[in-house]
Amino acid sequence: MPDDIPNSRTSPPLEDPSLDLVAQVAPGGEPLTEPGVSATGADVVVAVLAAGHGKRMQSDVPKHLLEVAGMPIIERVIRAGIGARTGQTFVMVGSNMADLEHRLNMHDVFTLVVQGPPKGTADSVRQALMRAGDASWIVSLLGDSPHLTSEVVDALVERARSSRSKVTLLTCMVDDASAYGRIVRDHLNRIVHIVELKNDEPNRRHGRTEINSGVMVLDAAWAHEELARLSMDTMTGEFLLTDLVDAAVRGGAESDGAWPVQAHVADASVSLGVNDRMDLSESDARARQTIRERHIRNGVTIIGPDTVFIDERVVIGEDTVIAPHSILTGTTVIGRRCEIGPAAVLHNARLDDGVVVEQSTVRDSGVGSGTHIGPYAHLRGGCHIGQRVHIGSFAEMKNATLADGVKCGHVSYLGDVSVGEATNIGAGTITANYDGESKHTTTIGEGVFIGSDSILVAPIHLGDRARTGAGSVVNRDVEPGVTVVGVPARPIGGKDNRRRQRS
Secondary structure (H helix, E strand, O other): OOOOOOOOOEEOOOOOOOOOOHHHEOOOOOEOOOOOOOHHHOOEEEEEEEOOOOHHHOOOOOHHHOEEOOEEHHHHHHHHHHOOOOOOEEEEEOHHHOOHHHHHOOOOOOEEEEOOOOOOHHHHHHHHHHOOOOOOEEEEEEOOOOOOOHHHHHHHHHHHHHHOOOEEEEEEEEOOOOOOEEEEEOOOOOEEEEEOHHHOOHHHHOOOEEEEEEEEEEEHHHHHHHHHHOOOOOOOOOOOOOHHHHHHHHHOOOOOOOOOEEEEEEOHHHHOOOOOHHHHHHHHHHHHHHHHHHHHHOOOEEOOHHHOEEOOOOEEEOOOEEOOOOEEEOOOEEOOOOEEOOOOEEEOOEEOOOOEEOOOEEEOOEEOOOOEEOOOOEEOOOOEEOOOOEEEEOOEEEEEEEOOOOEEEEOOEEEEEEEOOOOEEOOOOEEEOEOOOOEOOEEEOOOOEEOOOOEEEOOEEEOOOOEEOOOOEEOOOEOOOOEEEOOOOEEOOHHHHHHHHHO
16 A cells, blocks of 8 residues: 555645654754744744643643643644744753653754753743854744644744834733733833733633633844843742733833833633643644544544544545544554544544544554545554455454455454455454464465454465365365365365365
């Protein structure tokens, strides 16, 4: 089966189907100019702030590594920054995520900075700036903001560039401002302060309220100086990045009258952070709704969409139908005109065009065009299924290679096996591949007929056009064209008959 699905228009993951983070760096380590990282954004660096522990999650897994729609939260944030035509990305973490690159399987995509005891958001940005060289701008992103997109980050950076402001905030209008800092504007509609809930008047937060999302762009040279002058917040014992707004306002307007604090107002969804399990659940549901809508717009039919779960990296071709209660996860790729479900589970599966999978599970396996699987079949890891194959009810396969036109209709187990073209596997066939200590392989040739209830005791080889009688226990190799029967199975009719069958 081909590695990719040719001539198929597919629904891409995230905003860009080619935004493969690992692929954005050439083998020699030089960043590629496309997709994602742009040479025009080299003066803009990104700091992803992820040093918190997320204790409210009550998990041994760091909060930023928990998944939303099959992708770690922090990877979503990193992708948003990288996809926004920026230069170098710094990910600021605590000691609990010192192996982040390994956990995300990302190499040469970002610079990991392991901090000491966290001293606040301002200290994290200061440490990133110390490594940023001659950057003109630094983008500060919160590592627990799974709904941030590269388009929003890009728009924020463009706002900073065009206004030449010292601080450019990403703000949102929300109905419930209880979890955010509130934006304060003066009579000229200029941002003059961010007030936190603990210091605010409750009546100021009724109705639609403009809030600070926690994402901002800073003039790098100015921020480097101001961060060195910041005082520690007495209530939190930390250095707070939002204090830079007050510092910029104290400096007053520029000589041309431009105000030093500007904002880009985005949809409220980008401000949603993940602080506890309820937040995680809500973010997952929101992300999956967005994913389903994207696939539907790109030509995929999803029946009962609220019952269908699709991970972020899944790719689906046009005219494919996803039936209710199906779960598509990992890096699954589905071709055009496929029928998936109901109740299908696909994980890291690659399906070519015209495949049918009904009420079955396919994991870490590839399936050729026109193949029908199920109902109630189970393809475990390492299966390579050819074209126009039929795998029927209650068939289980593991590390099995089936050539084109193979039929395995009912209640069979094929493990560590290679099966040639146009072979028929009778009901109840088992490859006995484990002797209690080691696994062994079975090789079945082309045009072979395996009778019902046959047991093939590995290691064993059956030649082309060989046949086994029903209920046979085959523990010896079978020559091409020979029929074997019995327990243990032996050729029918002796040498002369074997000679006739071969001819």
